[in-house]
Amino acid sequence: MSLMSANIRPSGVFDTSYAQDISINRTWWDKLSGYLLFGLLLAIPFLLESTFLGDIVSPSWITTITKIAIFAIAAQGLNILMGYTGQISLGQAAFMAAGAYSSAVFVRELGFTFWTALPAAALFTGFIGLIFGLPSLRVKGFYLAMATLAAQNIIIWMIRYPLDNFTNGVNPLPLENFKPVFFGQTVNHNGMYFIIITLAVLLFLVARNIARTRTGRAFISVRDNDLAAELLGINVFAYKLQAFFISSLYAGIAGTLLAFHTQTILTTQFEFLVSIELLAMLVIGGAGYPLGPLFGAAFVLILNQQVIPNIQPAVGDLVSSVLTFIPKENVVTATKPILFGLILALFLILEPRGLAYRWEILKISWKIRPYSY
Known part of the structure; x- marks a missing residue:
């Protein structure tokens, strides 16, 4: 009897550690696979120099992966604004342009280095996002989309004409003589690749952890029901502005990295079609999922x-x-x-939650096998 009573435990909810709670869905393999993927991305330039892979994989893939990382950063900012907060934007490419041209002006006219121009341009673009986020106090949905579309046109027009003395207007703005310097050495093409990949990973981790903070939970409550959020005491307008600031800051970083990667800036790199492609990256990848922008940028x-x-x-x-x-x-x-357009329409019909949602389903199905239900 004593042996039986020793094995009996009362029913109820038992206190567990945070590590035990998350171990149900996030195992050691999830962390290891992330480290392996990051290591593989950093090793790609060296692998392409090998005799075997160098003959199979084109060096143009380095440029493609670099652009995927840059646009994943911009799409991640859009994900914070749309996926987390529910505020639509059709002007993300213009905020990238603001970051690209402001960083170029900082290094060309004010003598900034790449390492100081990057945060300065990001903050500058974030404050521009605050200005164009002000209409979110009064409008939402379609009307907010039109306000951000106005931002797309206004910013590009400002760069091309009133500020042409600094931005070179419609002509290319070269940056060949302003390459980043790291420990006294000028960063080459592969070095810029390492910088961009590292920053993309760090910004992904920041975006993933935003949802766990008080601010992130407020974003999600505003997205789900802004009226209910306001009744609960959440300052809806303040959090909308914060989302616009963070989203524009991410776009500014992406624009700066694109400028120093291509070494030449043109306003045609940030046209309205690019904003639509960023929106498509979010739809295809999965809005509201941290990995969604990465999947979407890679796919597009x-x-x-x-x-x-x-x-x-x-x-x-x-x-x-x-x-x-x-x-x-x-x-x-x-x-x-x-x-x-056809592929985007098929995703909206067949997989509206995006590739990241399907990836999460596949991971969970694998972990609970053979009980796939």
Whole structure:
């Protein structure tokens, strides 16, 4: 009897540690896989120099991965604004332009280094985001989208015309002579790759942990029901402005990194279509998930830069052979927007929560196997 009573435990909720709570969904393999992925990304430039991989993988993949990291940062900022706070924005590319051009002005005119221009441009862009976030006090939804669309046009117009003495207007603004310096050594192409990947990982970790803070929980409550959040004592307008500031700050960092990566800035790099592509990255990747911007940026950029250019000639030959009245050049030009729009529509219909949601489902199904339900 005493043996039986020793094995009997009272029912109820038992106190557990935080590590025990999160071990249900996050195992040691999750952390290890993250470290391995980060190490692999840092090792890619060295692997491409090897005889085996150098003949298989094109060096252009370094540029593609770098752009994925840059646009993932910008999309992560949009994720904080839209995925966490529920405020739509159609002007994220313009905030990238503000970061790119402000950092260029800082280094060219004020003598800043890359390491001081980066945070200065990020903060400057964040304050611009605060200004254009003011309409969120009175409007939301479609009307807020129109306000951010106005920001897209106003910022690009300001860069091209009133500020052309500093920004070079519609002409390219070169940065070849202002490369970053690290411990007295000028950073080369591979060095810039390491900087961008490291910053992308750090900013991803910051964005992931924002949701766990008081501010992040307030963001989510505003997204779910701003009226109920206000009744609970949350200053809805203040948190909306904070979301605009953080989102614009991320865009400013992304714009600065893009400027120093390409070494030349043009306003055409930040047109309205780029804002739509950033929005598509969030939809495809999954809004509200920390990994969503990374999945979305990788999907969209690989599709636009690796897949579509390789299939455009074949599509042009096929369509022009069937529809002889359409010139092949027109078909090739229309292939990219048609495929991009079609894929975006399919994601909205078939996988509205994005790739990150499907990834979470696959991970959980693997952990609880064979009980996949």
